[in-house]
Amino acid sequence: MSDSAIGIFDSGLGGLTAVKELVKVLPNENIVYFGDTARVPYGNRSKKTIVKYAEQDASFLLSKGVKMIIAACGTVSSVATGLCDTLPVPFTGVVAPTANAAVRATKNGKIGVIGTSATVNSQSYKKAILSANKNIKVYQQDCPLFVSLVENSFISEEDPIVQLVVERYLEKLKSQNIDTLILGCTHFPIIAGAIHNYLGDNVTLIDSGKETALYAAEILRQKNLLNNDKAPGDCIYYVSDTVDDFKRTAQIFLGKNDIEDVYHITL
Numbered sequence: 001m002s003d004s005a006i007g008i009f010d011s012g013l014g015g016l017t018a019v020k021e022l023v024k025v026l027p028n029e030n031i032v033y034f035g036d037t038a039r040v041p042y043g044n045r046s047k048k049t050i051v052k053y054a055e056q057d058a059s060f061l062l063s064k065g066v067k068m069i070i071a072a073c074g075t076v077s078s079v080a081t082g083l084c085d086t087l088p089v090p091f092t093g094v095v096a097p098t099a100n101a102a103v104r105a106t107k108n109g110k111i112g113v114i115g116t117s118a119t120v121n122s123q124s125y126k127k128a129i130l131s132a133n134k135n136i137k138v139y140q141q142d143c144p145l146f147v148s149l150v151e152n153s154f155i156s157e158e159d160p161i162v163q164l165v166v167e168r169y170l171e172k173l174k175s176q177n178i179d180t181l182i183l184g185c186t187h188f189p190i191i192a193g194a195i196h197n198y199l200g201d202n203v204t205l206i207d208s209g210k211e212t213a214l215y216a217a218e219i220l221r222q223k224n225l226l227n228n229d230k231a232p233g234d235c236i237y238y239v240s241d242t243v244d245d246f247k248r249t250a251q252i253f254l255g256k257n258d259i260e261d262v263y264h265i266t267l
């Protein structure tokens with residue numbers, strides 16, 4: 001089973017930020033990615049709908065014979081919390097690894113959390129942080145427009161529109177003197193430059209994709225499921241909307257433009 005692929009899913013393209021990190025950490029692993037591009041965004045939907053979509057996404061990956069599933073989506077990880085109990089393979093979402101990294105990083109005990117409305121309303125990050133250290137102060141802000149900015153390629157830190165939206169959403173967190181900020185949504189690392197410029201060098205940004213990739217690698221190591229083949233792994237992408245749209249926008253997330261092996265599926 002160790003040469004089976006790792007399955008990663010997201011509501012759309014954002015989970016590719018986690019794929020990029022996973023390839024850095026485990027370059028010889030095969031990856032099957034599913035982006036539910038026909039039904040994105042999940043972040044403003046009801047719990048019932050998010051749970052149903054998450055189960056369908058995970059079932060699709062299981063049908064591809066994956067050895068582990070990563071929900072790279074902050075919204076799914078926050079809301080579909082029972083998913084892990086239903087799966088026959090190891091699973092991780094993004095919340096626990098990311099919250100733990102933030103707890104390790106903070107020096108003044110003030111952590112900010114940004115995500116979709118569903119993520120922030122679920123209080124998932126706040127609960128995970130407080131269960132690790134109940135003395136930490138957690139400040140949350142939902143930033144739904146960040147997803148639209150990234151999906152529409154408004155990502156430059158020089159862009160006044162990006163700067164304005166960043167300032168509008170993060171003004172309060174800045175005044176609360178946080179020293180650590182969780183980027184609790186797959187899309188947000190793409191505009192980390194603008195967020196960093198606004199908050200300054202004293203605020204450490206925690207990337208959920210990166211922390212989750214490191215955590216997933218650790219799970220596979222512990223369970224003896226790492227691929228022993230030393231050749232670079234393959235990445236196959238499946239999407240529920242058009243392949244061409246995916247290829248175009250995926251360049252932003254993966255930072256490369258030769259994305260092959262993309263297939264359309266209907267769930």
Ligand code: DGL
Nearest residue numbers: 011041042043074075186
């Ligand atoms: N993937 C989602 C997340 O990380 C963002 C996009 C959406 O709302 O579906 O929360």
